[in-house]
Amino acid sequence: MSGRERERVSVLALAAFLVSGHRSVEKVCANASELACGHDKTAHSGIRKLQFQIMQQQFNEKNKDIQIWVKDRLAPRADAKVSVFDSAVQGGDAVWEGIRIYDGRIFCLDRHLERMQNSAHALAFANVPSSEYITDAIRQTLRANGMFDNAHIRLTLTRGEKITSGMDPRLNQFGCTLIVLAEWKPPVYPPSIKLITSSIRRNNPMFLDSKIHHNNLLNNILAKIEANYAGADEAIMLDSNGFVAETNSVNIFCIRNGQVLSPSPDACLPGITRGLVIEICKENGIPVLERNLSLTEFYTADEVFCTGTMGELTKVAEIDGRQIVNKSKLEVLAEIQVHFRRLTKEWGTPI
Numbered sequence: 001m002s003g004r005e006r007e008r009v010s011v012l013a014l015a016a017f018l019v020s021g022h023r024s025v026e027k028v029c030a031n032a033s034e035l036a037c038g039h040d041k042t043a044h045s046g047i048r049k050l051q052f053q054i055m056q057q058q059f060n061e062k063n064k065d066i067q068i069w070v071k072d073r074l075a076p077r078a079d080a081k082v083s084v085f086d087s088a089v090q091g092g093d094a095v096w097e098g099i100r101i102y103d104g105r106i107f108c109l110d111r112h113l114e115r116m117q118n119s120a121h122a123l124a125f126a127n128v129p130s131s132e133y134i135t136d137a138i139r140q141t142l143r144a145n146g147m148f149d150n151a152h153i154r155l156t157l158t159r160g161e162k163i164t165s166g167m168d169p170r171l172n173q174f175g176c177t178l179i180v181l182a183e184w185k186p187p188v189y190p191p192s193i194k195l196i197t198s199s200i201r202r203n204n205p206m207f208l209d210s211k212i213h214h215n216n217l218l219n220n221i222l223a224k225i226e227a228n229y230a231g232a233d234e235a236i237m238l239d240s241n242g243f244v245a246e247t248n249s250v251n252i253f254c255i256r257n258g259q260v261l262s263p264s265p266d267a268c269l270p271g272i273t274r275g276l277v278i279e280i281c282k283e284n285g286i287p288v289l290e291r292n293l294s295l296t297e298f299y300t301a302d303e304v305f306c307t308g309t310m311g312e313l314t315k316v317a318e319i320d321g322r323q324i325v326n327k328s329k330l331e332v333l334a335e336i337q338v339h340f341r342r343l344t345k346e347w348g349t350p351i
Helices: 001-020 023-036 039-052 087-091 109-122 131-145 218-230 273-281 296-301 332-346
Strands: 066-068 071-076 095-104 153-159 177-184 191-197 236-237 244-247 250-255 259-263 288-291 303-306 311-317
Touching: 066 131, 071 131, 087 153, 095 109, 095 288, 095 332, 109 131, 109 153, 109 273, 131 153, 131 177, 218 236, 236 296, 244 250, 244 259, 244 296, 250 273, 250 296, 259 273, 273 288, 273 303, 273 311, 273 332, 296 311, 303 332, 311 332
Parallel strands: 191 236, 191 311, 259 288
Antiparallel strands: 066 071, 066 177, 095 153, 153 177, 236 244, 250 259, 250 303, 303 311
């Protein structure tokens, strides 16, 4: 088999991974290496490149005909629409949550709904539906789709429809628009990811407070575009003082000599999963501290990982071309992951 043919086999093996939604990139890459006969440098180069690019999500055929909640009822995917006068369309004027489903339970639902209600209040939304109403809409959506595991919800609440186009919230006279988008979606991150540092700074409270979980994500999207062009999975965003805030879509931690360190929640979103990690550390005797952290402290850390609902806890292998080397030989991240997995099996609101 020629080098080109072996690389093609490797690509096909990894393509099969994307279609199947398999959780172990390392296993698939190992199988691809075997198919490539283990010695061809060109094939291994292709495997390595695709291993870092594999985080890009793909369309799942199971989501083709899902039911989606819009306003006050379910609609098939093809008919699930909002008005062109809706505030989400007019100005990104909405708040949202990402929620995961584990084994018949909605994980951390109370915490997500509390944050959504707080964000809507901070933005002075009117006629906000109650948490009980939103919970019922979520349950109806999940049951209609038969989703009880390996599912993810994009929960959105907009300021609602306007009587005419314009920025003024007084034009919103019909109440909020609730959207419950539940999809078949296991965690989308591979076992380890590659980061670069973005030139885009994370918003701080002087401009748009990240503690409002809003839909105006251009700040993050611009950073993600830089990561895409650089061939990285995510982009680290610094605050206005040059300290690490978070990545374009998830929170970030580093571990140094057994101590877990998190950037202070000044410019970053205090994520639900981030909060759980801090709680896990405190409850299990793992030293944890929130403080300003420089890029150098991440470059030279023993372990670095990201946290978020979409990808849970994900190891970072490389930042700006620097490999993350565990000099301490301590496996703190693995210990935290065990505790986190236990919570996903025990916590949650029944569907």
